[in-house]
Structures are given as C-alpha cells and as structure tokens.
Amino acid sequence: MKTRILTTPIQDEDLESLNIGDIIYLTGYLVTSRDDVHQRLIKQHKKLPVDLAGKAIFHAGPIMQEIEGQPGKYRVISIGPTTSMRMEKYEKDFIRQTGLKLIVGKGGMGQNTAAGCREYKAVHAVFPGGCAVLAANCVEEVERVEWLDLGMPEAMWVMRVKEFGPLIVSIDTKGNNLFENNKKAFNLKKDAIVEEICQHVDYLE
Amino acid sequence: MNTTGQREKFIDIMARFTVYTGKYLPDDVYAKLKELREKEDSALATIVYDAMFEDLKLANELDRPLCQDTGVIQYFVQVGTRFPLINQIEDCLIEAVKKATCLGPLRHNAVEVFDEKNTGNNVGKRIPWIDWEIVPDNDEATIYVYMAGGGCSLPGIAKVLMPLEGYEGVVKMVFDQITSYGINACPPLLVGIGIAGSVEVAAKLSKKALLRPIGSKNSNPRGAELEARIEAGLNALKIGPGGLTGENSVMGVHIEEAARHPATIAVGLSTGCWAHRRAVIKFNGDMDYEIISHKGAVL
Numbered sequence: 001m002k003t004r005i006l007t008t009p010i011q012d013e014d015l016e017s018l019n020i021g022d023i024i025y026l027t028g029y030l031v032t033s034r035d036d037v038h039q040r041l042i043k044q045h046k047k048l049p050v051d052l053a054g055k056a057i058f059h060a061g062p063i064m065q066e067i068e069g070q071p072g073k074y075r076v077i078s079i080g081p082t083t084s085m086r087m088e089k090y091e092k093d094f095i096r097q098t099g100l101k102l103i104v105g106k107g108g109m110g111q112n113t114a115a116g117c118r119e120y121k122a123v124h125a126v127f128p129g130g131c132a133v134l135a136a137n138c139v140e141e142v143e144r145v146e147w148l149d150l151g152m153p154e155a156m157w158v159m160r161v162k163e164f165g166p167l168i169v170s171i172d173t174k175g176n177n178l179f180e181n182n183k184k185a186f187n188l189k190k191d192a193i194v195e196e197i198c199q200h201v202d203y204l205e
Numbered sequence: 206m207n208t209t210g211q212r213e214k215f216i217d218i219m220a221r222f223t224v225y226t227g228k229y230l231p232d233d234v235y236a237k238l239k240e241l242r243e244k245e246d247s248a249l250a251t252i253v254y255d256a257m258f259e260d261l262k263l264a265n266e267l268d269r270p271l272c273q274d275t276g277v278i279q280y281f282v283q284v285g286t287r288f289p290l291i292n293q294i295e296d297c298l299i300e301a302v303k304k305a306t307c308l309g310p311l312r313h314n315a316v317e318v319f320d321e322k323n324t325g326n327n328v329g330k331r332i333p334w335i336d337w338e339i340v341p342d343n344d345e346a347t348i349y350v351y352m353a354g355g356g357c358s359l360p361g362i363a364k365v366l367m368p369l370e371g372y373e374g375v376v377k378m379v380f381d382q383i384t385s386y387g388i389n390a391c392p393p394l395l396v397g398i399g400i401a402g403s404v405e406v407a408a409k410l411s412k413k414a415l416l417r418p419i420g421s422k423n424s425n426p427r428g429a430e431l432e433a434r435i436e437a438g439l440n441a442l443k444i445g446p447g448g449l450t451g452e453n454s455v456m457g458v459h460i461e462e463a464a465r466h467p468a469t470i471a472v473g474l475s476t477g478c479w480a481h482r483r484a485v486i487k488f489n490g491d492m493d494y495e496i497i498s499h500k501g502a503v504l
Contacts, residue, residue, distance in 0.1 A: 021249065023252065060273065061273065061274065061312065062273050062312070063269075063270060063273050063275070063309075063310055063311065063312045065310055077269050077270065077273075077310060078264075078269055078270045078271070078272065078273035078312075079273050080272050080273045080274070082274070082355065082356060083355070083356045083359060083389050083390070084389075085389055086359075106356065106389065106391070106447075107356075107388060107389025107390070107447075107448055108388070108389060108448070126447065126449075128252070128253045128256035128257060128260075128446075128447055129356065129391035129447055129478070129479075130257065130260065130271070130272040130354075130391050130478060130479060130480040131256045131257060131259070131260035131272075132260065132264075132269075132270065132271065132272045132273040132274075133260050133263040133264045133267060133269050133270075133271060134256055134259050134260040134263055136269070137263060150323075151313055151316070151322075151323030151325070152312060152313045152323070152325075153312055153313065153314070153323075154323075166252050166256065168249060168252070168447075168449065178449075179388065179389075179448060182388065182444075182448060182449070182450055183384065183385070183388065185450075186384045186388070186442045186443075186444060187384055189441065189442055189443075190380050190381075190384055190442065193380070193438040193441055193442065194376055194377055194380050194438070196438070197376050197434045197435065197438050198372075198373040198376055198377075200430070200431075200434060201371070201372035201373060201375075201376060201431060201434075202371065202372075202373075203371075203372055203427060204368065204371055204372075
C-alpha cells in the first residue's frame with residue numbers, strides 16, 4: 001500500500017503505478033459531477049460548462065452556503081461522496097469525452113467504468129462515506145458553480161482542494177476492481193452462511 | 206400559554222431538533238461504532254474508522270451536518286389524542302423543515318416527481334413524510350426524526366414471497382441484497398427487516414425496525430433468535446467499514462412483524478448507514494420537552 005499526492009492536471013504516468021488499495025490525496029481541481037451532469041453530457045449531448053481534462057470529478061452533492069454580502073460566492077459546509085454505482089451506466093463514455101483522470105466517490109463501480117479506466121487511463125478512488133465535514137475541510141475555495149438550475153446537489157461545483165483525502169484506489173489503470181473483488185469474496189462465503197441459518201428457521205407448522 | 210404561543214414554541218423546537226439530528230449521532234449508534242472500531246486492526250478499516258470519528262469531531266466543533274446528505278426528512282409521530290397541538294402537527298412540522306433547511310443548513314433534497322424540480326426548501330408533495338400513531342387518552346407527543354441519505358436507501362427492497370419459500374426466503378433475500386447493494390451504503394449498517402402479509406406493511410415495518418435502539422430485541426423469542434443469527438451471519442461476511450473488508454458488517458439486525466395472510470410472506474428491507482441519524486423527542490402538554498436519543502443534548 002502506497003501513499004501519494006496527485007496534483008491536477010494529472011498525467012497518465014502519475015496514475016500508471018497506482019494499484020487498488022493504495023491511498024492517495026488530491027491537490028488541485030475537484031469538480032462535482034453526479035447523475036444529472038452525466039445525463040446531460042452523455043444522453044442529452046449538452047456541452048459541459050467546465051473543462052474536466054486532467055482534472056478530478058467528485059460524485060457528491062454538497063451542502064453549500066452563499067456567503068453573505070457576496071452574491072454567487074459560496075462556502076462548502078458538508079461534502080461527502082455519494083454512491084458511485086449510480087453513474088456506472090455512463091461513466092466510461094464520460095471518461096472518454098472529458099479526459100478526466102480521477103473519479104472520487106463512494107462504494108464500487110462496475111465493468112464499464114473499469115474498462116474506461118483501463119482504456120483511457122483513469123482511476124476511481126473512494127473517500128470514506130459520510131465523512132462530509134472532513135472532506136469540506138480539505139476544500140480551499142469554491143471557485144464557481146455551473147448548472148445551478150439542477151439544484152444544489154446536482155450542480156457542478158468547481159473547487160480547489162488541498163491534500164483532499166484519504167482516497168482509497170478502487171479501480172486502477174489496469175482495470176483491477178477492489179470492490180468487485182470484495183463482492184466476489186463476500187458472495188463466496190454467503191451461500192454456506194445462508195444455508196446454516198436456514199437450518200433453524202423452519203417455523204411453518 | 207395560548208395556542209399561538211405553543212405553536213411557535215413547538216415549531217422552533219422541532220426546527221432546531223431537526224438540525225440537531227443532522228449534526229450528532231444518537232448515543233446508541235455512537236457507542237456501537239466505538240465498540241466495532243476497537244475490533245479492527247487492518248490498515249483500510251482503521252483508515253475508514255479514523256475518518257468517521259474525525260468527521261464526528263469536526264461536525265461537533267464546526268457545528269455542521271456530519272454527512273452532507275441530510276435526507277428527505279421523515280417524522281414518525283406518536284401523538285396523544287389530547288395533545289394540545291394535535292390539529293396542527295403536520296402544518297407545524299412543514300414549517301419546522303423550512304426553518305431547519307436555512308438554519309442547518311440542510312441540503313435541498315425534495316425533488317418533485319414528474320416536474321423533476323428541486324423545491325429548494327425540503328418541502329414537497331407529501332414531504333416531509335409523516336407517519337402517525339395515535340395514543341388514546343394521552344396529552345403527550347413523541348416524535349422520531351429520521352434523516353436517511355440516498356445511499357442507504359438504495360438497498361431498500363420489499364417483495365411478497367409464497368409461503369413455501371418460508372423464512373428461508375426471507376434470509377436469502379436479505380443476504381443477496383446486502384452483499385450486492387449494502388456494501389455501497391456506508392457500512393457498518395443497521396439492517397431493518399419487516400415481515401407481514403402485504404408489501405407495504407412489510408416495507409413500513411422494516412423502516413420502523415430501524416427506529417429501535419441498537420441492542421434491543423424482537424419481542425418474540427424466535428424473532429430475537431433470527432435477528433441474532435442474521436446479525437452473526439452478516440458479520441461473518443466481514444464486509445467491514447465502507448465495504449473495504451473488516452471484522453464486522455453491521456451495527457445490528459432488527460425485525461418487526463405483523464400477522465401475515467396464510468397465503469403470503471411479505472418481506473421488506475431497509476438499511477441505515479453508519480451515520481444513522483435517528484433522534485427522539487418527547488413533548489408534554491405544555492410543550493416542555495425531553496430529548497430521549499441524545500443524553501445531555503442542548504438545542
């Protein structure tokens with residue numbers, strides 16, 4: 001297990017030696033992109049208002065607060081990761097079209113994303129779920145917001161972050177997938193456990 | 206105090222209590238997490254537990270919602286028929302949510318169906334969701350606030366089994382769902398299971414099971430035994446914090462049941478994440494209150 005700081009713009013060679021289970025921290029640009037942003041780019045073919053090439057996206061819907069006396073300027077209150085699997089359907093195309101290099105989220109993603117990470121050299125990493133104030137503390141500035149018409153959780157919040165983490169690499173550029181491996185291990189154990197419990201639940205008369 | 210004064214006091218307390226719910230875990234959840242953390246020694250599990258407790262500390266110090274997903278607010282109300290504000294509770298809770306949204310601040314989480322617009326104040330059609338239990342000949346009100354993020358609502362499922370699938374079918378459904386979806390829902394989870402005759406009763410009971418304090422047992426000895434077996438079984442999967450493997454998987458398994466139809470076994474499953482934000486407050490007829498879920502809480 002390695003620990004390393006990645007800085008945007010992230011280069012392919014920054015990622016190639018990373019393996020699943022490694023710990024990384026991010027410095028630079030982190031832009032929230034979740035369900036509706038993926039929908040707008042991939043399904044509705046709308047142009048993204050933020051250039052994501054070499055940057056990191058965050059599957060997250062934050063609590064932001066407008067700073068008093070500074071209309072349009074926000075501070076982040078809480079910003080933990082959301083369930084990455086919801087974006088699985090579009091993520092491979094999203095990586096290809098944007099040139100993003102790091103996806104930060106929660107929980108695993110599937111084969112589609114793993115293929116995208118392998119083909120276009122990107123990494124998926126998880127921030128500990130629910131730890132939203134910890135994450136907010138790593139944000140230096142919310143530079144701007146785009147697509148606020150989608151509402152606070154779904155808008156694109158463009159943030160500068162410093163040593164944002166810990167981030168646990170869950171899909172590496174070789175396409176290895178930590179959560180899929182874990183899921184396989186859990187499922188291997190499952191049948192025997194279920195069978196054992198079922199020997200004690202024949203309550204029907 | 207006149208009714209208007211009581212009404213204002215009730216709204217104010219419920220707004221502040223709703224905000225409080227998002228910032229502090231209830232005593233039972235905090236204690237259970239501490240217990241589970243001590244059993245972990247792998248690198249990844251330690252990193253995740255350290256992050257969780259650091260987050261709780263920061264949320265306290267900075268007075269902020271500990272998780273950004275402050276949920277679609279749900280209230281489970283047990284109200285006495287003689288509670289002075291019984292006619293106004295719904296209206297008051299709607300006002301309380303609007304106030305709490307600014308005060309918290311809470312995330313804007315109410316999206317109108319079909320219109321697909323976020324209302325921006327956490328109030329929408331039938332939201333906040335209010336569940337009612339009427340207590341005869343009583344002038345008190347006990348209110349549970351429950352704040353579930355989308356992540357821990359995703360594993361939710363309810364279906365109707367044929368009786369010959371038996372309780373085995375219940376066990377299998379729970380394990381299938383937790384291993385495929387539960388791992389992404391911020392474990393260690395609290396697992397709520399409802400067993401009944403139809404799907405909506407089972408689903409509702411599965412959520413009510415999550416309101417029980419951790420460590421409490423089903424009132425039927427077989428139910429309590431099944432809770433313990435499923436808990437031990439899920440823990441043996443070693444899902445660990447964040448699904449990254451570890452010594453345990455769950456904070457507990459709670460089952461609630463209603464008598465079933467002879468031809469059906471309906472089963473519902475709800476899951477609560479580690480940040481299980483469930484808070485309980487009790488009002489008397491003078492609007493004096495006691496916070497039951499968080500000892501020493503100050504609003």
